[in-house]
Amino acid sequence: MELDAKLWLKKKVMRQNSLFSDVDDLRLDYLIGNAQTKLLNQGDFLYHKGAEANDTFCIIIFGKMKIVGANGQELAIVKSSEILGEIGIIGLYNKRTADVVAVEPTSILEWTFGDIKDKAPYLLPKLKQAALRKLSATRKA
Numbered sequence: 001m002e003l004d005a006k007l008w009l010k011k012k013v014m015r016q017n018s019l020f021s022d023v024d025d026l027r028l029d030y031l032i033g034n035a036q037t038k039l040l041n042q043g044d045f046l047y048h049k050g051a052e053a054n055d056t057f058c059i060i061i062f063g064k065m066k067i068v069g070a071n072g073q074e075l076a077i078v079k080s081s082e083i084l085g086e087i088g089i090i091g092l093y094n095k096r097t098a099d100v101v102a103v104e105p106t107s108i109l110e111w112t113f114g115d116i117k118d119k120a121p122y123l124l125p126k127l128k129q130a131a132l133r134k135l136s137a138t139r140k141a
Contacts, residue, residue, distance in 0.1 A: 016081035035109035040102040053088030063106025
């Protein structure tokens, strides 16, 4: 029963993001089963600015994270259903563009670009669009 509730929550959260909104249940189950679940405590870093991107991106299932710029300025707070790391994996940059730190206990699902390319290529155009939108918004800020 608990496993069903966790799977239901992950699907619900993923569907709130446009990247996954039209993915059917079978494919969502597959994506969830092939993701790495990570739990972060308040103050834990997910990504460090300038670090190798390592071809990973994630979605926040619960919790909040802050994106911190080079000068220590808080650029944004991201929460449940938002994706992170997509800029570093689509080929525009090989490095992380900001620090990402947990503001509170946070759970994420993380995938590698290779997994998506090989097993869920239908997500690639949307993933690239999401990264370009985020880059555009960052440049305007």
